[in-house]
Amino acid sequence: MSLSVIVPCYNERANIAPMVAALDAALKGLEWEVVFVDDDSPDGTAQQARALAAKDRRVRCIRRVGRRGLSSAVIEGALSSSADYVAVIDGDMQHDETRLPAMLQAVAGGADLAIGSRHVEGGDATGLASPMRVKLSDAGIRLAQLLAKAPVHDPMSGFFLLRRSLFEQLASRLTGQGFKILLDLMLASPRRLAIVEVPYKFRPRAAGESKLDALVLVQFAGLLIDKILRGTVPLRFISFALVGGFGVLVNVVILELARHGGLSFGKAQTLGTIVAMIANFQLNNQLTYRAQRLKGPRAWRGLVIFLLVCGLGAVANIGIARALYAENESGLLASAAGAAIGVVWNYAVSATLVWRVR
Incomplete structure (x- = not known):
């Protein structure tokens, strides 16, 4: 043997x-x-x-x-x-x-x-x-x-x-x-x-x-x-989506804290969104893309690109949600569809531009 x-x-x-x-x-x-x-x-x-x-x-x-x-x-x-x-x-x-x-x-x-x-x-x-x-x-x-x-x-x-x-x-x-x-x-x-x-x-x-x-x-x-799920959904996408869910929680917490601190809703929402995106980047860098973790200058460059990618994803999310709401006036369905498109966009583009394998 x-x-x-x-x-x-x-x-x-x-x-x-x-x-x-x-x-x-x-x-x-x-x-x-x-x-x-x-x-x-x-x-x-x-x-x-x-x-x-x-x-x-x-x-x-x-x-x-x-x-x-x-x-x-x-x-x-x-x-x-x-x-x-x-x-x-x-x-x-x-x-x-x-x-x-x-x-x-x-x-x-x-x-x-x-x-x-x-x-x-x-x-x-x-x-x-x-x-x-x-x-x-x-x-x-x-x-x-x-x-x-x-x-x-x-x-x-x-x-x-x-x-x-x-x-x-x-x-x-x-x-x-x-x-x-x-x-x-x-x-x-x-x-x-x-x-x-x-x-x-x-x-x-x-x-x-x-x-x-x-x-x-x-x-x-x-x-x-x-x-x-028997492998029907990529494991990295599951991780990315779970991190995104955590980002929503961070956004809401920061929004409420900022509003209690005297900021207007618009400014509080902006602050919450930025903090949530930074938190999402850190978690994805440590967890979803642990094998391709960015460090040093590459991490800072990756963060900037991630913020831009998620910003465009947010625009797409809002645009699709508004269009669907105008069609059927179902706020929950429109919001869910917009969020789903936003997550797919953020995942696909982040994998290509931020954590691409060299």
Whole structure:
């Protein structure tokens, strides 16, 4: 049996050598390789991996430029493999690599998928450390269990193993968005998978810093929505529309505060609209287009273009709403149609001009 261990990483230079040493100790007697998929880390993660690869042919590195995201990194790494089995493990050394032989044995014995689980007997999640990380993880687990096609205690795990042939079958069905590739795999399968959960103890992070934040949970919620809609609406459009809904709330709050502060309705509405558009830009930059996030001067340029795009979208929104209202005098229908056209316009033009892939 041959095994490819896929390690998605970003700014994990300090963990590369310890990871290879740990895998060497845990997988003795097995034919294995490790594939580090690095999203162009500024700390030299890829260079460190390549330095080890020059001495050890079991080490490979894929450096991705202009692309970012754990799920897409896992997909790219797994599809680069020719091994019988692929395993996914985080690059932060918090997963217990010594459980890989047991996971491999479970899949070789007939299971479709072996999951390293913190929430079955013998497992431990104390390595999450901060209360916020615990709350984020618990909330994600509850959401995932509502949709999972099989009863799984730890659907948020990033530590799992399966046959490469099964991954190949499911690859075209994956969204490739966000951080939770395991749930994506389970929901992508047209049949119920036979799953074995192997307990492990989640370790405290020894080096680097956690990538888990509230935006990861929002991306995760977007993945669930995408699966509910069966991919009929692009995930990015869903995210963009949700951010737009938040912008409406910001607009209303600023409008009311400004009016209580003595501004006229017209000035208050203008202020609220500008603040809402800035908030929308920031959220879309951090969430919807996280993989193409704009920084520095490019972020300022993007903000200016976004404001212009949304300004034109607002004009279109108002014009269409007025025209429809003149036809049928249904204010609610006219307003909804105008808003829908405005969202589609803002999404299409922003993707082309603001966050276009270079």
